Amino acid sequence: MEFTKRLLEQFLALAEERHFGRAAQRLSMSQPPLSQAMQRLERGLGVTLLDRRPGDLRLTPAGTAFAVEARRLLDAQSAVVERVRRVAHGLEGDVRVGYVSILSHRHLPRLLRAAAEELPGLRVHLHQDATVTLVEMLRSGALDLAFIRDPSPVPDDLVVHDFAVERIVAALPDEHRLAGAASVALSDLREDDFVLLSETALPGLARQARLACGESGFTPRRRADADDLTGLLGYVAAGLCVSLMPEDLRDFPVPGITFVPLREASPYLRTTVAAVRRADADAAVHRLLDLITRHTGP
């Protein structure tokens, strides 16, 4: 038994008109083929749908039930077409998004809110991890988009878009001689002890700190290493060292630490980028990426 749109429409027209002639007219066809179609329908179902009494056509109980179901089937079909098109156009769908730890605490929520508003049909699945892991997941297809740091050599199969830039600031103990300054030059810290991230943990930040000092003409005297940011903060708060950190950390004030902007400008920035697979054709990903770039520009 096959329910063509046409067949369902014919039955519905007949169910409303309760008259073969009028229904046929409404369907822009002659009466005989309508009779035949209804016979085929009833034969196919093995069920009598119409109570053909002369001068008074009625639906049997089964016919009444079928009229409801027919309407539902038609609606379901249209809904499927609609939904598939929306998915194809990226207005609906699933996007798996990776991001690096707390560093995105400022921009990510804003972005998610904008996405929920502009692309309400999108379901975003979040996964937090380190940049290296995220890159791997993205390339293997486990993620569709990732907000990562420092993709210094960007893999061939990925494309990145700047998402947010964050200055590096000096983290000084409250009692440090420059803690009260409006800004410091990196070179002012050449004699200080530094605590820096180990290269293995968050290579991006570690490398950038090293480069920044290099450009200011000195190698930081590295008194200690730490595996993560909280480790760094501990050393600084204890008054033992100074360090360099992303400015966003100021949103998580730590007693004993003062953050002071660097006088040097552009080079000492940490950039967060949105990365996607170059070959990815998923429209939802592109919509989201488009939204990201638009919300990033101004």
Add this chain to the structure above:
Amino acid sequence: MEFTKRLLEQFLALAEERHFGRAAQRLSMSQPPLSQAMQRLERGLGVTLLDRRPGDLRLTPAGTAFAVEARRLLDAQSAVVERVRRVAHGLEGDVRVGYVSILSHRHLPRLLRAAAEELPGLRVHLHQDATVTLVEMLRSGALDLAFIRDPSPVPDDLVVHDFAVERIVAALPDEHRLAGAASVALSDLREDDFVLLSETALPGLARQARLACGESGFTPRRRADADDLTGLLGYVAAGLCVSLMPEDLRDFPVPGITFVPLREASPYLRTTVAAVRRADADAAVHRLLDLITRHTGP
């Protein structure tokens, strides 16, 4: 865009096999027409469902969504066929049932329970009214089945089946001289004052009381009339009259009243019948009627 079963099955097979050749084989067809069918499908939707990369066929996000929807559409179609057949066979459906007031308090619940168990797909809509009204509603199509009293001249377009029989008993004041008897003959009451129902209210019972007395060779001395059973009960409880009532009323004991069986046997029965339209072809009604007769026999 038309979603034939065949087309949906073809897409689903392809979505599972991820290979035109194997899918075609599973569908017992050759590969080219399958290619064509998928092209027609994609063209019809205006959406690319398949990511044809050499040696590795994938579904686009839209294709994945469509696979889910296609399965749903197929299930929905089968469900419709199933449902319509169940309605046609009376295993599912709506039946509007009328019944006369409290008189059915004993049998109706039992029947409804049996129906709910044996025909769980049936939705029964209950309506309580007087016999005359119910007969009218049944004939006009406002009801499908009615439990009524005394359809003495059964209208041509209705058929009735005995549902329950109920003896008529004497209702005597507690202090009546025969209140202690195990049974009374109607003729014993020839000298008593009677309270009877007015002919207009519940004509069936009123007429039957009159007939019963007539057969016992007397006309009851009618001291009072009442519009309903509670009115009757009031007169009897006050010790003013005797009356005749359906035995089931004993389930609602009234202080001051004793119910005593009549010695006369069969004629003094009140029968409740299940009535349906003779021309009604509704299978659900017949199922229910069949259940009724089966639960009535033994």
Add this chain to the structure above:
DNA sequence: GAACTCCATATGGTCAACCATATCGAATGA
């Protein structure tokens, strides 16, 4: 580069769905 895999394209045949016109047969009502 030759063989192979895999999907697309080309061509042709069959059949059922779909439609129209003409007609029939039953029921209704004047």
Add this chain to the structure above:
DNA sequence: TCATTCGATATGGTTGACCATATGGAGTTC
């Protein structure tokens, strides 16, 4: 009784869906 109404039936034509076989063409593998 006769005209009318209304759905079923008869007959024939067109079309598109569906299938098969044969072939093309891109990409991979050895």
